[in-house]
Amino acid sequence: MRETWGYEEFRPGQEEVLEAVLDGRDVLGVLPTGGGKSLCYQVPALVTEGVVLVVSPLIALMQDQVEGLRTQGIDATFINSTVPTHEIEQRWTDVEHGRYDLLYLAPERLTTDRFRARAERLDVSLLAVDEAHCVSEWGHNFRPDYLEIPEARSLLGEPPTIAVTATATPAVRRDVVQLLDMSEATEVVRGFDRPNIVWSVFRTEQKWAKLRDVVEGVGGTGIVYVATRRGVQRWTNRLRNFGVETAGYHGGMEASDREARQEAWVADDVRVMVATNAFGMGIDKPDVRFVVHADVPSSLEAYYQEAGRAGRDGKRAHAVLLFREPDADTQEALIESSHPTAEEVRAVYDAVCNVGQIPIGSEPDGPLVVDRNVVVKITGFSQAKVRTAVDLLDRQDAWRRVPRRKHFGLIRFRMGTDSIRRYAEDLDNRTLAAFVRTLLRIVHADAFSEWWQFDLRAATRRMGLSRERLNRGLRYLSERGLLDWQPPGAALQVELAFPRSAKLPVDDRAVQNARHRAETRLRYMLRYARGVSCRRHFLLTYFGETSPERCGTCDVCFDRHEPEVITPEDEPLLRKILRRVANETPRNDWFETPPAPRDRIDALVNWLVAEGGQFVLTDKGEEMLG
Secondary structure: OOOOOOOOOOOOOHHHHHHHHHOOOOEEEEOOOOOOOOHHHHHHHHHOOOEEEEEOOOHHHHHHHHHHHHHOOOOEEEEOOOOOHHHHHHHHHHHHOOOOOEEEEOHHHHHOHHHHHHHHHOOEEEEEEOOOHHHHHHOOOOOHHHHHHHHHHHHOOOOOEEEEEOOOOHHHHHHHHHHOOOOOOEEEEOOOOOOOEEEEEEEOOOHHHHHHHHHHHOOOEEEEEOOOHHHHHHHHHHHHHOOOOEEEEOOOOOHHHHHHHHHHHHOOOOOEEEEOOOOOOOOOOOOEEEEEEOOOOOOHHHHHHHHOOOOOOOOOEEEEEEEOOHHHHHHHHHHHHHOOOHHHHHHHHHHHHHHOOOOOOOOOOOOEEEEHHHHHHHHOOOHHHHHHHHHHHHHOOOEEEOOOOOOEEEEEEOOOHHHHHHHHHOOOOHHHHHHHHHHHHHOOHHHHOOOEEEEHHHHHHHHOOOHHHHHHHHHHHHHOOOEEEEOOOOEEEEEEOOOOOOOOOOOOHHHHHHHHHHHHHHHHHHHHHHOOOOHHHHHHHHOOOOOOOOOOOOOOOOOOOOOOOOOHHHHHHHHHHHHHHHOOOOHHHOOOOOOOOHHHHHHHHHHHHHOHHHEEEEOOEEEEOO
16 A cells, blocks of 8 residues: 555445455445545455456446546456447456456446356456445345346355445345345444535525535635526536636536536646536545435435535535525425335336237247337326336346346337339439438348347447438338337347236335335435534534534534524414324324424424423323424
């Protein structure tokens, strides 16, 4: 560490993690943001034989780490969707022959045929799972390939495994250990407290005014997190119009644009980055002075990690949450839209088979290709719910989902070669005629009898057209009935495991458990946003640590909030709430018909929490003492 990175001493927890790793034990390391988690698997790469295989969730994250390692003279590489196919093959060959110290992969790469073919020939000294909380948060439905890591480790010969993260409650830590099959893992957990961060929540309908106050009142660079891509554009424009040098960032942008904006922000050419949660993981910028959440996140884990990007240099920084009650409705709707019931999963199965014209009891010869948007329209479900249902059916072996390829669409001609040639000859538009004739030369003969994967990158080179013009031409021919065209990502491809079932049995427990976890995490997030107790104490208690009940620096400790006005008219409802609590009734089951608006009930609950010592429960009911 001293010779390569220039560090004279370990940060808290690093030495314990490294001792366990170098002793050949599995390790779960939970170290604070900026605590040097990545060094816990990078250092072993230099002092052990073989390659360290790092499972990393984001392309930008692995690319940044590899670039940083190369500047240190360390041989590292990554394999992801940005790498051409021939180069991927070369990198695997180089890894097999010991050229690299570290190889970074997305979890989806561990399930490919290429990985399975090479796994037993790879000399892997350590399997590292970076940002390991993703195993718990994403593995159940969003990215199920995380659940395949234990099988991949078996193929690799059971190398020692290290999982590292900055955000994991005791429940998430148990989840990670169980899902990664690390029952004997050494756990090293170090402090979550970030004493230099001032935590604040502002419950306001005037979010823009409060954001202006933060940007004007706190110097230096900052991040504004929002929930949607539309929000990125809206808040970016507002800040620019206010005279602040601002850039926007979200996952739907081209990779080159995201990279350029990130570099401009890191170099202080841009003061504020407005972004979705696609931004920030793995970004090492120590002098961020404020992180503002304009929309409430889905969990305290997400909030703590994103807000924790402020003040990594140890100097004073601000973490601000802007909250209003409709924010809760938005997050609840997102949970509802992405967690299907068993009936909804069956509805997706039937819709896919119906669109593919597969009768009950029949099984197609090859992959079933259907338009994802048509399935969404038939079922009335969200894209997220359909995607989750498709993945669940894949995990339960009802069908096998054919992985999407970023630059490959699907094409199938409706006419024979001669008919299409005659069509081209009859065209007055010479440019379109040339397009059709060239298309006939470059497609495979199978495209006239079945769906065929069409490489857009190769086609643009051979036809001398931009991607946009190529797509436009294919859409035009599709609209005129010459062919069927599904651009990359639009088609859903599945291979049925057995003939179509009339009553497909579906075990939706995994999805419903994931929904319950999401609802629980959101409930704690909303408690934080609506709460009237010390912010730092609330956060540290949530992550399983003890702390003083008042930190003296957060908005609550500074008495920035007016107390709720409680009147004698509230006493009947207060008694009802206390009775439900005494009976351990779940919050969602308190009232069939709420006797007051939800925000008022929340206010009364917060008041009861703050005045907790003022009440007793007796056999006859509640007595209010204050």
